[in-house]
Amino acid sequence: MSAADADYRSANGIAARIRDVGPWIAQNPGLVGGVLFLTFVILLAILAPLLPHDAYRQNVLHRNELPSLEHWLGTDELGRDLLARIAVGARVSLVVAVASTIIAVAIGVMIGTIAAYLGGLVDSTIMRFVDSMYAFPETLFAILMAALVKGQLSGDGHGLLAPLVEAYRLSGGLLGVLLTLGLTGWLTTSRLVRAHVLSLKHAEYVLSCKLSGATHWFIIRTHLLPNTIPIILVAVTFVVPNAILLEAGLSFIGIGVDPPTPSWGTMIATGAQSIQSYPHLLICPALAIGLTLLSLTVIGDTLRDMFDPALAGTRRA
Amino acid sequence: MLSYFFRRLMAGIPTLLISFTLVFFIAHATPGSPWDTSSNRPLEAAVKARLDAKYHLDDPLYVQYIDYLAGALQGDFGPSFRDRTKSVTDIVAQFLPVSMKLGSAAMLLAVVLGLPLGALAALSRHRVIDGVVRLISTLGISMPSYVVTSILIVAFGVGLGWVPTFGWKGVFSASSLVPIFSLALAPLAAIIRCFRTSMLEVMNLDFIRTARAKGLRPATVIIHHMGRNALIPAITVIGAYTSYVLVGSFFVESIAGIPGFGRYFVLAVAARDYPVIIGTTLIYALFVIVINLIVDLSYFLLDPRVRAEHGR
Numbered sequence: 001m002s003a004a005d006a007d008y009r010s011a012n013g014i015a016a017r018i019r020d021v022g023p024w025i026a027q028n029p030g031l032v033g034g035v036l037f038l039t040f041v042i043l044l045a046i047l048a049p050l051l052p053h054d055a056y057r058q059n060v061l062h063r064n065e066l067p068s069l070e071h072w073l074g075t076d077e078l079g080r081d082l083l084a085r086i087a088v089g090a091r092v093s094l095v096v097a098v099a100s101t102i103i104a105v106a107i108g109v110m111i112g113t114i115a116a117y118l119g120g121l122v123d124s125t126i127m128r129f130v131d132s133m134y135a136f137p138e139t140l141f142a143i144l145m146a147a148l149v150k151g152q153l154s155g156d157g158h159g160l161l162a163p164l165v166e167a168y169r170l171s172g173g174l175l176g177v178l179l180t181l182g183l184t185g186w187l188t189t190s191r192l193v194r195a196h197v198l199s200l201k202h203a204e205y206v207l208s209c210k211l212s213g214a215t216h217w218f219i220i221r222t223h224l225l226p227n228t229i230p231i232i233l234v235a236v237t238f239v240v241p242n243a244i245l246l247e248a249g250l251s252f253i254g255i256g257v258d259p260p261t262p263s264w265g266t267m268i269a270t271g272a273q274s275i276q277s278y279p280h281l282l283i284c285p286a287l288a289i290g291l292t293l294l295s296l297t298v299i300g301d302t303l304r305d306m307f308d309p310a311l312a313g314t315r316r317a
Numbered sequence: 318m319l320s321y322f323f324r325r326l327m328a329g330i331p332t333l334l335i336s337f338t339l340v341f342f343i344a345h346a347t348p349g350s351p352w353d354t355s356s357n358r359p360l361e362a363a364v365k366a367r368l369d370a371k372y373h374l375d376d377p378l379y380v381q382y383i384d385y386l387a388g389a390l391q392g393d394f395g396p397s398f399r400d401r402t403k404s405v406t407d408i409v410a411q412f413l414p415v416s417m418k419l420g421s422a423a424m425l426l427a428v429v430l431g432l433p434l435g436a437l438a439a440l441s442r443h444r445v446i447d448g449v450v451r452l453i454s455t456l457g458i459s460m461p462s463y464v465v466t467s468i469l470i471v472a473f474g475v476g477l478g479w480v481p482t483f484g485w486k487g488v489f490s491a492s493s494l495v496p497i498f499s500l501a502l503a504p505l506a507a508i509i510r511c512f513r514t515s516m517l518e519v520m521n522l523d524f525i526r527t528a529r530a531k532g533l534r535p536a537t538v539i540i541h542h543m544g545r546n547a548l549i550p551a552i553t554v555i556g557a558y559t560s561y562v563l564v565g566s567f568f569v570e571s572i573a574g575i576p577g578f579g580r581y582f583v584l585a586v587a588a589r590d591y592p593v594i595i596g597t598t599l600i601y602a603l604f605v606i607v608i609n610l611i612v613d614l615s616y617f618l619l620d621p622r623v624r625a626e627h628g629r
Contacts, residue, residue, distance in 0.1 A: 030455070132335035132602075139567075140582070140601060144343050144594070147586050152346075245461050252463060252568065253583050268463055272572050279471045286464040297459035 031302050034295035041292055045090040053081030055088040056260055064278045073284050077270060082281070085262040086288050092263050093292070096178045096247040101239045103182025108189025109232060113220060115190070116197035127194070133187055142246050146180045146255045173258035177250060181243045189235040196231045197224055237300030241293050248289050264289045325613060329606035336602040337389065337595065341382055344591045385595070394596040399588040405596040408581065413600070415485060416565025416577035419493065423500035424562050428555060431505045435512030435551070436544065439520065450509060457506025463568040466499040470572065483574040496573040500566060504558035511554040515547035549619055556612035560604040 025032050048055070058078040065075040073082035115126040133141065153168040153176050168175045200206060200223070209219050250256035251265030259266060264285045271282030368374075374381070388395060394405035403411075438450035473479045473495065481492040519525065520543055528538045565579030578597070585593035616623045 128331065129335065132332045132339075134605075140598065143583060143586055144340065144598075148343050148346055241459065248461065249463070249568065254587070268467065272463075272467055275467070275470060276475055279475055282467050283471060286467045290460050290464040290468075293459040293461065294456065297455055301455070 030298045034298035037291055037295045041090050044087045045094050048087035048091055051084045051087055053084045055080060055084040055262055066280060074280050076281055082284055085267060086285060089262045089264045089267060092174060092257055093244050093247060097240050097243045100178040100181035100185060100243045101236060104185035104239050105189050105232060105235055108186035109193050112190035112193030113197050113224060116194040116201060130187055130190060138184060139249060142180060142184045145184050146250050149176045149180045150255055177247050177256050181246055185239050185243060188238055192231050192235050193228055196228055200224055200227055234304055237303050241296040244293060325610055332606060333602055337599060340595050340598045344594050345378060395592045397590055397593050399590040405592045408593060412578040412581045415575060416579055417563050419496055420500060420563035420565060422497045424504060424559055426497060426501040427504040427508055431508030432512055435509040436516055438513045439516035454506040454509040457502040462499050462566050463572060465502055466569050466572045469495045469499060485575045496569050496575060499569050500562055504562060507554050507558060508551055512547060512551045515550045516543055519543045519547045552612055552615050556608050560608045564601055564604060
């Protein structure tokens with residue numbers, strides 16, 4: 001037992017650990033900054049209703065104002081408080097990110113596992129399809145899907161679609177965006193999971209499980225999925241920032257969240273129109289999304305280095 | 318080698334067909350018709366019916382699919398619905414070159430800056446230079462193009478007044494600087510990351526030690542021995558970004574007011590201009606296939622192992 005171990009177990013252990021925090025922060029300034037900023041954005045999103053101004057209240061007498069004590073980030077082209085709108089925009093971004101990531105990762109894990117586990121014709125069909133999807137950029141496919149989903153859900157809606165249409169209307173278009181991103185964002189996940197399950201499939205414990213008469217579902221549930229969790233977490237670090245990026249992109253084009261619901265993308269688009277006269281309308285939402293994505297990238301890089309040293313330093317699979 | 322490329326070329330055909338089919342049905346499943354105008358005087362039902370008949374939109378969907386596929390195989394994507402005086406081919410000829418010029422400049426910038434910066438970061442690992450270069454690449458990877466473009470325009474166009482902020486006057490004009498840099502940032506960051514990692518992997522291998530022991534000049538060792546080997550993964554990244562950058566970014570083009578292909582695509586989606594949507598998508602897919610082939614070809618030139626494996 002070394003002296004350092006003894007120190008940790010002594011009464012001074014906690015103090016020693018606290019002393020170690022300082023150098024650890026100095027070694028990972030980016031990670032600490034990223035976690036702090038992301039916490040700030042999450043708090044802002046949760047506490048949005050408690051802010052002094054309403055995100056939807058228009059005031060034509062106070063349009064395009066610069067930041068002041070009354071409006072900390074100024075007001076937009078309809079006199080709405082910019083900080084309140086950025087806070088509600090953070091809600092939109094985070095809700096879309098979490099929900100669409102759950103959908104996308106679930107689809108990706110399912111397809112990747114099925115392809116790898118069944119192999120043969122099923123595998124080659126699925127993977128050929130995934131390869132073709134890779135042949136056009138994700139943004140392009142997301143735009144097409146968004147137009148489709150939005151068109152289907154914003155109609156009258158009868159039969160099976162009716163509850164979805166109602167939910168779409170209530171959510172101000174949010175449902176359409178998160179479905180679109182969920183349905184388009186699973187490609188990378190499915191590839192990562194397939195590669196990993198392929199490597200597990202012939203492991204001896206899987207083989208012995210098969211020999212003892214276990215069902216496919218049992219093997220997948222008790223062996224393959226738990227062993228894939230680190231890969232799934234790696235996939236999440238790709239999917240979450242991508243979802244935030246694409247949501248803002250779709251809203252920027254005008255096929256994302258419907259106005260008046262604020263989205264960082266819509267705010268950037270309207271801000272870009274008055275770039276000469278009121279740059280703060282553009283800079284504030286642009287910084288909000290830019291710093292959020294930067295934080296997520298830094299956190300994602302660190303998590304990837306921790307879970308999977310082989311992937312260290314890469315971004316796209 | 319020829320047979321290898323022929324096989325790869327053939328493998329592109331199903332990919333194109335799947336892309337075509339997918340986009341055809343997604344576009345047609347999207348509700349609404351190309352004749353819906355946003356003006357408050359909608360077309361009469363009879364007029365719409367005549368238009369549908371003229372453009373065969375009243376045929377069963379599978380008939381439209383086969384007709385359209387047959388036309389596309391002969392390079393004829395039909396007229397654009399939005400601007401009926403132009404064919405899809407005209408539109409591509411008009412808008413794609415603008416995006417391609419801008420994209421080539423951006424890609425060139427990314428490669429010319431990215432490889433040396435990546436190598437520099439790897440050679441000065443854990444020192445300040447490495448930190449700075451990695452910061453640049455992390456920023457470039459995480460910042461969306463619309464944020465970069467906006468901030469650069471505000472800073473250099475509005476704030477400092479150094480460059481014009483809007484419009485297209487050719488790729489060598491000052492107004493192209495901001496869009497070129499915005500487009501270049503993401504590939505630049507990816508190239509730096511990838512090249513740094515692969516340089517780090519190569520630099521501790523035995524043959525590098527041998528080269529140094531032979532007394533070769535450090536520059537020769539770095540460029541000819543490390544660089545050439547580390548280039549192979551970087552080429553894949555460069556290829557992946559090239560097709561993406563060449564066809565243009567909607568965001569950069571619309572903020573900077575550039576009449577390019579990327580911007581046209583989104584306008585076409587909004588207008589349900591099926592021929593343009595499908596034509597555009599196929600061009601994307603074609604770009605990806607051709608560039609993947611070029612990437613494979615470069616493996617042949619760079620890596621003797623690949624040459625040996627697939628014969629000459």
